[in-house]
Amino acid sequence: MKCLRIYATPDGESHFAEIHLPTTKVAVHPDVVPFDVTASYPASRVRITHIPAGMREVSWHTVPEPVLTVRLDGPVDYETSEGERRHVTAGSFVLVEDTHGKGHLSRHSPQAQTVIWISLPEGPQLPS
Template sequence: MLDPKLFSQINSGTPDHLSYVRIYTDSIGETHFEDLKIKLNEIEFAPPAPPIYTSNLQPTTKFGFLSVLPGWNSDWHPTPKRQYIIYLSGMIEAEVSDGEIRQFGPGSITLVDDTLGKGHKTRAIGNDKIVLY
């Protein structure tokens, strides 16, 4: 199920952007959340189908799925590489080193960009298996 905020945003008139959260490291090694938007442009993607809204395409080298079971918990760690995560099922709670805690579930998008410094910690919340893309 889509995050209700994302679903209402997509279905409210012109879907000209998607929101996501970036986890990043500042110049002194502390990690933070940052709310960002991806611009979507209307294009003729597959005529005669109606136009769609798409972001600029980004290069990728690999992609995959990840799954963890309820109760999974990690201590502080930096991400092994810069990566987008799209939440398909279950709920994750993430904490950054400035003390802020946020929850992410189906429909959420994060850019995990804290490859240096203390990193973040995450844990599965609830009873559902976590599936990420």
């Protein structure tokens, strides 16, 4: 399963990467085709955030700990410190791990949005 990642290098610059969250087939319900399911990741808290209509841009910022964001509605454009931009649509999730450095910029649509933030203090611990 693909996931956009925002991370910082030791020099404080933020970057994007496409990462792959490994999945396995799991029979979740009897008589139903198995689902693709990722590993379980330890989470310290879950927050549901309502971003009000008209909030266009959030200035440069970092996150206090790795966060998996799940966009329920509304798009956002992210920008890294080196000027690269990515458009993220509703239904997408982004692993935000730039806990130090210059951070990233968020540009929101004019409509209100709802985002689930899942704090992953240890990150997703992906295979190398």
